[in-house]
Amino acid sequence: MIPVAYYLTTSFVLFVVGMYCLAVKRNMIKLIIGIEILTSAANLNFITLSAYGKPGQVDPLGHTFVIMSIVIGACVVAVALTITVNAYRHYKTLDVRELKRLRW
Numbered sequence: 001m002i003p004v005a006y007y008l009t010t011s012f013v014l015f016v017v018g019m020y021c022l023a024v025k026r027n028m029i030k031l032i033i034g035i036e037i038l039t040s041a042a043n044l045n046f047i048t049l050s051a052y053g054k055p056g057q058v059d060p061l062g063h064t065f066v067i068m069s070i071v072i073g074a075c076v077v078a079v080a081l082t083i084t085v086n087a088y089r090h091y092k093t094l095d096v097r098e099l100k101r102l103r104w
Helices: 004-024 028-051 060-091 096-101
Strands: none
Touching (some): 028 096
C-alpha cells in the first residue's frame, strides 16, 4: 500500500502547477486548464483522505463528492470554453489583458 504522504505530495504539486497557470498565463484556454488542474488536486485530496481516514475502511462520502465535482467541473469547462470561443470570434484574441482593455 502506498503511503498517504505520496498522495498528498502529488496533490500539492498539482495545486502549485494550477496556481502557476492562473498566476502567469494570459491565454484563456490555459487559464481553464489551470482551474481544472486545481480541481484535480482537490479531488485527489478528497479520495486520499476518504481512503486513509480510518484504517481498513473507505468512506464513500469522499467518493461521492469527487463524482459530483467531476460532473460540475465538466459543466463549468463547457461553459468556459463556450465563452472563450465567443470571445475569440468577437475580439479575435484570447489574451486576458487585451480583453480587459476592451471593456472601456
